[in-house]
Amino acid sequence: MHRIHILIAMDSHTLAQGARAVRDTLIKELEMASLQNEVKVIETGSVGIYNKGVVLVVFPDGVYYTGVKVEDVAEIISEHLIKGRVVERLRYTDVPSEPAPKAVGEAPRFGKQVRVVLKNAGRIDPDSIEEYIANDGYEALGKALTQMKPEDVIAEMKKSGLQGRGGAFFPTGLKWSFAAAEKAQPKYIVCNADEGEPGTFKDRLILEGDPHAVIEGMALAGYAVGASMGYVYIRGEYKMSISRIRRAIEQARQHGLLGNNIFGSGFSFDIEVREGAGAYICGEETALIESIEGKRGEPRDKPPFPPSVGLWGKPTIVNNVETLANVPQIILKGADWFRTLGTEKSPGTKVFTMVGNINNPGLIEVPMGITLREIIYDIGHGIPGGKGFKLAQMGGTTGGILTAEHLDLPMTVENLREIGAGLGSGALLVVDDSQDVVELVKNFVEFFNHESCGKCTLCREGNGRLLQLLERISSGHGSIEDIDLMESLATTMMRGAFCGLGQAAPIPILGCLKYFRQDFVAACSAGAKAAA
Amino acid sequence: MQNLDRVDEIVKSYQDVKTPLIYILKDVQKEFGYLSEEVLTRVALATKIPLSEIYGVATFYSLFTIKPKGRHIVRCCNNAPCFVNGSKEVLDKIKEYLGIEMNETTPDGMFTLEFTSCLGLCAVAPVMMVDDEVYGNLTPEKAVAILKDYKMKGLSNA
Numbered sequence: 199m200h201r202i203h204i205l206i207a208m209d210s211h212t213l214a215q216g217a218r219a220v221r222d223t224l225i226k227e228l229e230m231a232s233l234q235n236e237v238k239v240i241e242t243g244s245v246g247i248y249n250k251g252v253v254l255v256v257f258p259d260g261v262y263y264t265g266v267k268v269e270d271v272a273e274i275i276s277e278h279l280i281k282g283r284v285v286e287r288l289r290y291t292d293v294p295s296e297p298a299p300k301a302v303g304e305a306p307r308f309g310k311q312v313r314v315v316l317k318n319a320g321r322i323d324p325d326s327i328e329e330y331i332a333n334d335g336y337e338a339l340g341k342a343l344t345q346m347k348p349e350d351v352i353a354e355m356k357k358s359g360l361q362g363r364g365g366a367f368f369p370t371g372l373k374w375s376f377a378a379a380e381k382a383q384p385k386y387i388v389c390n391a392d393e394g395e396p397g398t399f400k401d402r403l404i405l406e407g408d409p410h411a412v413i414e415g416m417a418l419a420g421y422a423v424g425a426s427m428g429y430v431y432i433r434g435e436y437k438m439s440i441s442r443i444r445r446a447i448e449q450a451r452q453h454g455l456l457g458n459n460i461f462g463s464g465f466s467f468d469i470e471v472r473e474g475a476g477a478y479i480c481g482e483e484t485a486l487i488e489s490i491e492g493k494r495g496e497p498r499d500k501p502p503f504p505p506s507v508g509l510w511g512k513p514t515i516v517n518n519v520e521t522l523a524n525v526p527q528i529i530l531k532g533a534d535w536f537r538t539l540g541t542e543k544s545p546g547t548k549v550f551t552m553v554g555n556i557n558n559p560g561l562i563e564v565p566m567g568i569t570l571r572e573i574i575y576d577i578g579h580g581i582p583g584g585k586g587f588k589l590a591q592m593g594g595t596t597g598g599i600l601t602a603e604h605l606d607l608p609m610t611v612e613n614l615r616e617i618g619a620g621l622g623s624g625a626l627l628v629v630d631d632s633q634d635v636v637e638l639v640k641n642f643v644e645f646f647n648h649e650s651c652g653k654c655t656l657c658r659e660g661n662g663r664l665l666q667l668l669e670r671i672s673s674g675h676g677s678i679e680d681i682d683l684m685e686s687l688a689t690t691m692m693r694g695a696f697c698g699l700g701q702a703a704p705i706p707i708l709g710c711l712k713y714f715r716q717d718f719v720a721a722c723s724a725g726a727k728a729a730a
Numbered sequence: 731m732q733n734l735d736r737v738d739e740i741v742k743s744y745q746d747v748k749t750p751l752i753y754i755l756k757d758v759q760k761e762f763g764y765l766s767e768e769v770l771t772r773v774a775l776a777t778k779i780p781l782s783e784i785y786g787v788a789t790f791y792s793l794f795t796i797k798p799k800g801r802h803i804v805r806c807c808n809n810a811p812c813f814v815n816g817s818k819e820v821l822d823k824i825k826e827y828l829g830i831e832m833n834e835t836t837p838d839g840m841f842t843l844e845f846t847s848c849l850g851l852c853a854v855a856p857v858m859m860v861d862d863e864v865y866g867n868l869t870p871e872k873a874v875a876i877l878k879d880y881k882m883k884g885l886s887n888a
Contacts, residue, residue, distance in 0.1 A: 211853055214864045248853035249867070396809035399850030434756075434793050435849060437862070475752050476792035478847055492751035493783075494790040510748070553811040553852035560853050595810055625852075629814055641813045648845070651790075 200238035202279060205255040207320060209244040209406050210399075210438055212252050216267070220252045223271045231275055243407025245320035247290065248560035262290035310576055312539060314547050315523045316563045319407025324442055327449040330410040336455050338526035339414050342421055343463040346529075351422040352378060355525070357533035359545040364390055364481075364518030365593060365622045366698075367611045370525075373515060376505035377423040380513040385425035387416050388509065388516045391432040391439065392486055394478040395594030396645065397625030400549040401519035403561050405432075405439040408523065409446035413469060415522030417456065418529055419515055420467040428469040429509070431486050434476060444471055478649035482698050483516040485651065496653045497697035520549055520624075540566030544610035548624055552578050555585065555630035571605040574628055585630035589713065593622015595645050596702035599709030618709065635714040636721045639707055640668040646703040657700030660691045664707065671718060674725025681718050685711055734772045736761050741776040751779060751787060755794055764795045792847070800835040802880050804828075805846035805859040812848075816869075817856035823870035824858075827877060840884055841877070 206212075206221050221239065228234050247253050251265035254274070261284050263274065270288060277283045313319075322329040330336070342351050356371030377385055389412060393401045405412060416428040430443055447469050450456040458466045477495045479485045484498035487509050508514025524546060528536050537545045544566040550573065553559050557579035564573065570590060574580065581587055590600045592609075598619020600607075607613055614620050629638065647661040667684045670676045688704035688711075695701045711718065740757045744750035754773060755765060762769050765788045774781040788794045806824065808817045828836055828843060835842040851857045854866030858873060865876055 210849075210851060210864070211866070214851065214854065214866050393850060394847050396848035397811045397852050398848070399852065402850050435846075473753075473756075474791075475756065475794060476847070477790060489752065490749065492749035492787070494786050551852065553855065554814050591810070625811075627810055627814070633814055638810070638814070641808070641810055645809055649847070 200236060202237045203257040204237060204239050205242045205245070205257065205320070206239060207243065207245045207247070207253040207255075208241045209403060211244070211248050213438070215251050217252045219268050220254075220266055220271060223268045224254075224275075227271050227275055231280070233275070233279060237279060240323045241325065242322065243319045243324050244403045244561055246316075246561050248558075250290065253290070259284070263288040264290040310568065310572055311563050312547050312565050313563050314527050314539065315404060315411070315520055315549055316407065316561070317527075318411065319403065322408070324407055324409055325445055327410060327446065327453060327455075330408070331453075334530060335410055335526075336414055338529035339417050339421075339455065340461050342418055342529050343461045343465055348378065348422050348424065351418060351529065354529060354533050355422070358528045358536040359533075359543075360521065360524055360528060360536065361544070361611060362518055363520035363524070363548070363624070365395075365596075365620070367621065370517065370521055373505055373517075374419060374422050376503070377425070377513045377515050380506055382513055383424075384427060385423055385513040386509045386515070387419045387423070387425045387428040388483075388486065388490070388514055389416055389428065389430040389519060389522055390481065390483065390486060390516050391430055391436070391443075391519050392474050392481045393433060393436075393519075393623070394481050394649075395596065395623040395625055397553045397591075397627050398551055398594050398623040400551050400561060400624050402436055402439050404519050404523050404549070405436075406442055409439075409443045410450065411523040411526055412443070412519055413446055413450050413456065415517075415525035416469060417460070417467045418525050419517060419522065421465050423513070423515055425513075425515070426466050426468070428467065429472050429490060430469060431472045431474060431480070431490060434473045440471060440473060447471070477651070479651040479697075479699055485697070486516065487514065494651075496651050497699075499696075541608070541610050543612050548609075548621060550624045550626050552626050552628065554590075554626075554628040555581050555633070556628045557582050567608040567610050569606050569608055570600060573609075573626065574605075578628070581628065581630050583630070585632055587628070588631040588633060589629045589635075589710075591627040591629070591706060591709075592625075593620050594625040594627075595642050596699075596705055597622045597625065597627075598705050599713060601713050618705070635710050635717040636668070636672045639710050640665070640672055642706050643668055643703075646699070650699065650703075654696035654700060656691050656695045657697075657703065660687055660695070660700070661703060663687060671721050674721065674728055676718075676722040676725065678719065678722060681711070681715070681722070734769065737769060737772040738776050741773065751777065751784065752791070755784075755788055759794060764798050766796070770796075800839050800842035801884060802841050802860055804841050804843050804877065806843070807846050807849055807855070807857045807859075809848045811852035812856040815855040820856050820858070820868045820870050820873050824873050824877065827874045840881060 208217050224239055228237050245253055254263040254266050274285055277285050318333055352371055352374050360370045361367035362370055391401050432440055456468050472490050474480050480489045480495040482497050485495040489495035504514045504516055540546045547563050547565050549563045551561055562577055591597045643665045647665050650657045650661050652658045667680050688707045692701055692704045741754055759765055770784050774784050806821050828841055830836055830843055832843055849857055851866055856868045857866045
């Protein structure tokens with residue numbers, strides 16, 4: 199029996215700031231103090247605090263320590279663990295003027311959050327299937343396999359109104375019903391963990407923090423549509439997520455939660471991991487399928503859609519990590535519970551990553567319908583350096599542009615669609631008023647120009663041409679005609695490109711032109727003035 | 731002379747995996763450092779996949795390389811979240827320090843400089859990756875100090 203538990207956040211951010219060395223020192227010094235039987239060190243995923251060094255949480259007190267260095271470990275042990283005195287200089291304070299939060303969930307940044315997908319992340323040991331099971335894990339799978347027919351699972355998903363969290367927000371239950379109706383066998387479930395959208399790392403942190411939730415979601419999807427095999431397609435760069443999900447799959451197999459005849463129900467399902475090799479376009483579902491098939495990841499013509507003709511020509515469901523992580527909770531607690539979260543048309547929560555010019559960057563989960571102002575100022579603590587808010591880009595580099603006039607708009611799928619934006623992958627890039635919009639747009643286009651797969655002319659040539667125009671404008675040699683040409687080319691690409699990449703690339707360009715056209719005009723006339 | 735029999739062994743180790751070409755290329759690149767024409771030809775023979783198709787795959791993905799590279803690969807992120815936090819200044823300083831442009835290798839073969847796609851570490855932007863190690867919260871000075879470290883280690887190992 200352990201008297202004290204110390205959670206150490208081992209996510210990609212804290213590892214980059216020395217978490218491994220702190221953990222090793224902690225374990226060693228606990229042994230030297232003969233405390234190893236009283237104090238248990240638990241590695242967990244992200245606790246949602248970023249850029250503040252190595253993070254520890256000491257239970258039962260619920261004290262957060264940030265910026266912990268190897269040389270601080272001895273003091274934490276002697277002061278806190280032995281004498282019961284909190285080491286104040288390392289204690290995490292969310293807002294400098296407010297007292298430090300005492301327990302998980304009490305910090306102001308957690309106040310507006312509702313954790314469904316992230317309910318276990320940062321609280322349990324992601325490498326332990328026992329801890330997942332102790333937190334209702336695999337109960338939904340057991341319920342579905344023993345008490346529900348596949349069509350009941352689909353009906354519940356439809357009723358919940360869950361929409362795909364990869365960016366397209368297509369109704370998940372509806373997608374599943376298409377694959378379920380197909381006669382062809384075998385069928386496949388693919389988890390899309392190829393997260394390449396700049397600013398987005400939610401899926402990585404879900405996988406690192408709670409891999410079993412994704413596995414359970416995949417197994418439920420498999421049962422619902424009649425698939426017996428699943429693939430997790432994951433970025434090759436995400437080393438930690440890959441090893442976590444592999445270990446979790448192995449544990450699930452050992453416990454009979456993957457493999458043959460799960461829960462004695464006759465249902466069999468297994469999962470294999472497939473690593474990507476570095477290509478942004480492979481997040482597009484048909485390009486992803488091509489890549490699993492060992493080919494260049496170029497998108498396929500649709501229709502037929504993957505639920506009918508997908509991987510190796512068979513019915514295939516491709517769902518995002520966050521979508522799948524929602525599924526066990528919906529099956530366990532019911533669609534009616536899920537609909538109490540969020541809004542009527544956009545039920546549930548959304549996981550966001552908040553990046554850019556913001557005081558408190560990181561990962562948050564909030565109910566749909568929250569406003570931009572609440573996210574930026576209440577959760578993110580505003581913009582550093584006393585600068586003002588210029589714009590926010592919602593949904594990664596393909597995302598729409600929001601300005602000060604949208605700060606109080608409830609963020610829902612339908613509201614954002616109305617103004618030509620979207621929730622996308624959930625990345626929120628905050629940009630302060632010292633930034634140059636023309637340079638920012640040039641940066642967006644450089645990205646698309648690099649990542650275009652080259653299959654269709656509009657995207658391949660269009661992005662290159664947009665970049666030329668922007669280089670001319672930003673160097674002060676542009677003209678009003680160049681701005682008009684850029685707008686017209688972007689509109690054409692949006693209408694005519696083959697896949698989502700080429701269609702979405704112009705969104706932020708057109709957004710910036712709509713709200714900040716004067717900045718582009720000024721860049722042109724700056725050159726004209728210099729020449730005069 | 732490289733032992734191309736290793737290619738056959740790698741191909742064979744994936745005989746139970748459906749459509750394993752990308753895995754094969756990853757392992758082969760690890761073994762030989764890069765995907766030379768000679769190596770790719772052998773992969774084509776062993777897998778019975780046309781060389782043109784294999785070449786197409788090898789040049790499509792950014793983790794594959796058909797050219798030899800430096801001892802350390804420096805991958806800099808310049809995506810929007812890094813960009814608004816000053817990645818351009820960092821990049822300029824790195825180029826100046828190494829004396830090369832993007833996608834070039836230093837004359838001593840020590841460093842190859844590349845862009846990386848977003849590494850999902852935007853909360854500590856700007857970020858770069860040297861080989862498998864990630865560095866965040868970069869400033870131009872910090873980036874150069876990190877590279878100097880690699881250089882010193884490289885010289886002392888030589």
